[in-house]
Amino acid sequence: MSGESSRNAPMLGPRGQARRRALLDAAAKLFVEKGFEKTTLSDIVHLAGGSRATLYEQFGDKEGLFRAVMEENNRRISEQMAAAHANSWRGPEAALTSFGLRFVWALMDEQIFAVLRILITEAERLPAVAEAFWEIGPDTGVQRVADYLRHAAASGQLRVEDPLMAAHAFIAMITTNMIMRRLMLPQAPVDMAAVETMVRASVRLFLDGVRMPSCPQEATP
Amino acid sequence: MSGESSRNAPMLGPRGQARRRALLDAAAKLFVEKGFEKTTLSDIVHLAGGSRATLYEQFGDKEGLFRAVMEENNRRISEQMAAAHANSWRGPEAALTSFGLRFVWALMDEQIFAVLRILITEAERLPAVAEAFWEIGPDTGVQRVADYLRHAAASGQLRVEDPLMAAHAFIAMITTNMIMRRLMLPQAPVDMAAVETMVRASVRLFLDGVRMPSCPQEATP
DNA sequence: GATACACTGTACTGTACGGTACGCAAATGC
DNA sequence: GCATTTGCGTACCGTACAGTACAGTGTATC
Structure with missing residues (x-):
């Protein structure tokens, strides 16, 4: 309220820039570890060095700091997502499996997951x-x-009525159980191998469904 | 710590019982509305009548009150779940659709959903x-x-490798998108009709998958 | 090397809230 | 109707924490 100096990196010298980095890093770490409410500004400053005054100078208030941290985080995730493609030159099963595994790995990343949790609790406060x-x-x-x-549908490999809906369903199948378990039973361990077999099974289910094929043709090997 | 009078409804008279009810109801309402942290004991007492002292008498501390509220809530949900069956005497499509719709309705219930959100944020604190x-x-x-x-598999209607995993996948398909949207974009409206068509489409997808059938047989009507 | 400026440390303010102590009043039971 | 239990109101305590004020110190720029 006093000055506009609390906006985005306002003419900060080399020292200030370093402090800003340190503050952002410390805040990210602590927000992720303890959540927004339970992280105090003193905690952050303690870890980052410097003083609370600097923090207010640079970010305006606690929420401003949080916003800055999350925006940076978003940038990082965005880059990570850019690498994930479903390679269409492989068969559907291989393509979906490799994509699914990559997606699930990303979600198992502690950092990303913690961000997810924070945003769920903070969604009302910071919808943007x-x-x-x-x-x-x-x-x-x-x-x-x-x-x-x-x-794949266009090239006749698959038959998909509503690709968007099917994509939602696919992602849901491979992620939900793990997400919900980790959200609600945080102390339960995550079994990486189990996750992988789950992804593979999900892909097969997604491809073939559970209905008895109307023409008996393939005997299970 | 001082006395064991803070346990479960210890010899409470008719007046005390009424207060306990009022406190539980008020607490439930406020916890659901504002979450655990942001609900103050004064808020609760304000809404319920009585005094903080009574609250401490009956529930020990804030967490005790929360626990009591959630246990009651669990009882309610448990009853609601008891009503949901997949009727095996109908065809798979009808059975899964009706079950899915019922399940999704339950999740759209404001009360239940709010509890879900609270538990996600409070899971570390109250794992039990x-x-x-x-x-x-x-x-x-x-x-x-x-x-x-x-x-259904035993009676030859469906072919299911791993029923538990398939069940997880099915529930995930029909719930996830809605849950995640509501958790992270609380202000976005929920379109009931869209949810219903999503459930129906998911059931079909779950039954038939997306792979091209190997024997051309049924032309889509 | 004087000047302006940006970071730092610290001390302070105000407030919100969980929890406690205690005296009082109204039920409840005999 | 008297005693005891049980709930009620209030005042109080300790603490945690966001935000502010300000004086001091290092650091660039001329």
């Missing part, structure tokens, strides 16, 4: 931040799959 | 409560579906 995360994270993932499905 | 919710809620739902799938 939550929305941005949603768009660059889950939404682009779904879009990638949808694109692949559309492409 | 979260676990109980998980077991009587999602887990029994999945079990119901798994039972149905097993049954």
Whole structure:
């Protein structure tokens, strides 16, 4: 309220820039570890060095700091997502499996997961931040799959009524159980191998469904 | 610590019983509305009548009150779940659709959803409560579906490798998108009709998958 | 090397809230 | 109707924490 110096990196010298980095890093670490409410500004300053005054100078207030941290995080995730494609030149099973595994790995990343949890609890307070995360994270993932499905349908490999809906379903199948378990039973261990077999099984289910094929043809080997 | 009078309804007269009810109701309402941290004991007493002293008398501390509220809530959900079956005497498509719709309706219930959100944020603090919710809620739902799938597989209607995993996948397909959207974009409206068509489409996808059938037989009507 | 400026440390303010102590009043039971 | 239990109101304590004020110190720029 006093000055506009609390905006985005206002003419900061080399020292200030370093402090800003340190503050952002410390804040990210602590927010992720303890959540927004339970992280105190003193904690952050303690870890980052410097003083609370600097923090207020640079970020305005606690929420401003949080916003800055999350925006940076979003940028990082965005880059990570850019690497994930479903390679259409392989068969559907291989393509979906490799994509699914990559997607699930990303979600198992402690950092990303913690951000997810924080945003869930903070979504009311910061809808814009939550929305941005949603768009660059889950939404682009779904879009990638949808694109692949559309492409595979066009080339006659798959038969997909509604690619977007099918993509949602696919992502849900491979992620939900793990996400919900980790959200609600945080102390339960995550079994990486189990996750992988789950992804593979999900892909087969997604491809073939559970209905008895109407023409008996393939005996299970 | 001082006395054991803070346990479960210790010899409470009719007046005390009424207060306890009022406190529980008020607490439930406020916890659901504002979350655990942001609900103050004064808020609760304000709404329920009585005094903080009574609250401490009956529930020991804030966490005790929360626990009591959640246990009651769990009881309610448990009853609600008892009503949901997949009727095996209908065809798979009808059975799964009706079960899915019922399950999704339950999740769209404001009350239940709010509890879900609170437990996600409070899971670290109160693992036992979260676990109980998980077991009587999602887990029994999945079990119901798994039972149905097993049954349908045994009678030759469906071909299911791993009923439990398939049940997880099915529930995930029909719930995830809605849950995640509501968790992270709380202000986005929920379109009931869209949810219903999503469930129907998911059931079809779950039954038939997306792979081109190997024997050309049925032309889509 | 004087000047302006940006970072730092610290001390302070205000407030919100969980929890406690205690005296009082109204039920409840005999 | 008297005694005891049980709930009620209030005042109080300790603490945690966001935010502010300010004086001091290092650091660039001329």
